[in-house]
Amino acid sequence: MISVELARSLRDAGLRWHPDTGDRFVIDKPGVDEDVYTVSEMTVERHDHPTGTILGFNGTTEWALDSVTADESLWLPREDQLRDLLGPAFVGLTRTVTPAGGALHTVSATIGGADRTFAATDPAIAYGEALVAYIAAALE
Structure with missing residues (x-):
């Protein structure tokens, strides 16, 4: 798996993410960028809105998190x-x-x-x- 630093380099170079089932990501904020999540229909679901993509956390017990925007997330491509x-x-x-x-x-x-x-x-x-x-x- 690539590092968060390499994922940031990819994003900063211009790579754009369109979340899809099976994609791995971290929350791109200090202190919470160590937990890797996977987009899936059961736990982390993609919700597309005119204002952007929201990643909804369904029943996660790791910590109290309802959703984050795709812009707050950092894709870790496989x-x-x-x-x-x-x-x-x-x-x-x-x-x-x-x-x-x-x-x-x-x-x-x-x-x-x-x-x-x-x-x-x-x-x-x-x-x-x-x-x-x-x-x-x-x-x-």
């Missing part, structure tokens, strides 16, 4: 969502075993006409870093 968002820029993913026995995942992407690589121990992080670069290049 690995598959990040890969899909890279679209045609995505070239490939490789996994290399390190001498210490761990794994390093490298995402290859063509961004701004140049071949680039992004490596991390978690493939979702490598995809997220590639997507930040892809969005930044597209907005230049």
Whole structure:
């Protein structure tokens, strides 16, 4: 899973979230951004209104929370969502075993006409870093 910091970088780069079932998110406020929630029809339900999207908490017992706006939330995209968002820029993913026995995942992407690589121990992080670069290049 990507970090809250990487999710903020994605949002700040221009990635917009349209909440859907299965999406993970945190409340983007200090002190409460450690609990990860999942949009689902049973516990966290999306309610679309002309003024914006509200995420309603149905029967949650973690703390007294009825709802938050999507703007107060921070999306934590999954690995598959990040890969899909890279679209045609995505070239490939490789996994290399390190001498210490761990794994390093490298995402290859063509961004701004140049071949680039992004490596991390978690493939979702490598995809997220590639997507930040892809969005930044597209907005230049």
